[in-house]
Amino acid sequence: MDIAFNMTPGRIHALSEVELRIDDAPPAYEEEHRADIARNWEEERLHKPALFDGRMLMFSRLAVSDGRLEGLCHPVRYSTYLHWRRHGRGALRHCYANAILVTRDNALVAIEMAAHTLSAGSVYFASGSFEAEDAVDGRLDLEANMAREVGEEIGLDLSGLERESGYAALALDSGTAVARRFRLDLTAAEADAAIRRFLSSEREPEIARPVIIREGEPRPARLAAQMPQLIDWHFASPFEPVG
DSSP: TTTOOOTTTTTTEESSSEEEOOOOOHHHHHHHHHHHHHHHHHHHHHOOOOOOOOOEEEEEEEEETEEEEEEEEEEEEEHHHHHHHHHOTTTTTEEEEEEOOOOOOOOEEEEEEEETTTTTOEESSSSEEOOOOGEEEEEHHHHHHHHHHHHHHHHHOOOOEBBBEEEEEEEETTTEEEEEEESSSHHHHHHHHHHHHHHHHHHSSSEEEEEETTTTSOTTBBTTTTHHHHHHHHHHHHHBBBB
């Protein structure tokens, strides 16, 4: 097993602590594949002209020990991530925080991505890649990342919400989700309506619509790879709030 990436793929890992640090040096992958990254970027832009080659963070280490996840990430261009996603994993991994929003009636709030986005039609929990602005004193603030992504994508505020005491991590080839559950003071119907109001006020929203997931009902089409296991884990595991 690669000691830098020791999580068992496809298994939910219960975590009591997460520490993700930043190394400002770009990874060797970006320089080694520079020409191929540029060519792949042009191909991607042919299909999705709205893509922006901004900055994000990718990981050279994601290792779990005794319920603690430690990671080391580096700044890369978005085009580097797209090349990695299409052409091979190498010595990097993608990792992102997932705020799992649970309504008062125990439904889950997911989103369907809009047609102009890279993941058009895909259904998953509101989330996004880590960025340098998520860092405080060289360490990533997962809560800040979750709050930003949820606020930008669906207009809900995580501050003050009851939240789970720990985290759950799921490593797949497509990326590693680090998830935490938050309890909304809304029913599923109220959450759906609030998100639709927010979307109607946006000029070009990132998502097409909210997707409500209830226990025992058919699963939505086009679930992202991490979603089936995270959904099953939620409905099988009691919500254990902080404190």
